[in-house]
Amino acid sequence: MQQNSILPTEGRIRQQHTTRSPAPPFPAVPGDATAELRATLRILVVENDGPAADCLVGGLRRHGFQADSVDTGRRALQAYRQADLVLLDLDLPDLDGLEVCHGIRASCDTPVIAVTARGTELDRVLGLQAGSDDYMVKPYGFPELLARIEAVMRRSRPKRVVRDVIIRGPLRIDARTREVSLHGGRIEVTRKEFDLLHLLASQPEGVVSRKQLMVQVWDDSMSRPGRTIDTHVSSLRGKLGSSSWITTVRGVGFRFGRP
Structure with a gap:
């Protein structure tokens, strides 16, 4: 079954069936007051849809973040320790995203924002109970995503502690x-x-x-x-x-x- 992508159109992130690699959609913001903070943040995008992941990683990099992506829950659980924040799609091919969120939260306080097509109230409740710090439903606006990333990091970064x-x-x-x-x-x-x-x-x-x-x-x-x-x-x-x-x-x- 073909997966839904997250691709930008006129400043929005929308779901769309595609096999084409999108062009870089998000221009960098010159003189951004948060540029120094963004340059220090390493964001891990966990997204099963390749073009969608490339699009999102490209947008984050153009706004000054360090960003990389993985496409399975297994790889996410191997890579999250090198990230300062995780953008986690809940629909993954091997593990349910809620299990991945539980796994991350079990060992450290790395902030997690669930980014998913699951949009019911129960889905949001389960995502937050699994340990996500915020929850965004597709389609969403990229400026809103940036604002939520910065809000989560303001709250979470000083408290990030690995449970040794x-x-x-x-x-x-x-x-x-x-x-x-x-x-x-x-x-x-x-x-x-x-x-x-x-x-x-x-x-x-x-x-x-x-x-x-x-x-x-x-x-x-x-x-x-x-x-x-x-x-x-x-x-x-x-x-x-x-x-x-x-x-x-x-x-x-x-x-x-x-x-």
Whole structure:
């Protein structure tokens, strides 16, 4: 099925079926007072439609931003740490954009603006609950997008903190040294076990789907989640001394718990 593009016409961003690469549509703004701020911002565009992504990246660059794009949720979860802000389309070929947003929010406070054709009130609520800082529905105006980017960055940039150390009761997970300790005693875990535990502990109130685990821990969006995850969960439960640290949510995935 052909995807909807985001292409500009007379200052608007609209949805349109196309296979042509658009010409650069957005002239730079001379003497822009925010030029210095924009030049320091790295924006990641997550957009499945190639021409739309090229158009949006081109417009951002012409307004002084550093911008690049990826076209899948898997690549977004690999690249977002190098960005200061993410423009996230929710309709992606491998992962739902809400899962990607959850994944980003689980590990850091990088601002996310959902840019999507999903426009119902429920869609907006779900997007904001997933962790997006703002929500824009296609079609939208490019000047409005610029204003929202600057507003989000004014609120978010001073608070951006990567969660290197997670402490959940007696359990301490240090992403800098990749060490896990329980009641002060170090627990030896494998690389995948650490990544799995860190991801679950990063979002203790939410359920992490098996598909999200496969993408973020095993870097695999194609394989069907199977015994690999269960084996690692079982091993972690044994090392932590209780199955309550990781709770199975049948048919969905896993939730971080506490014994």
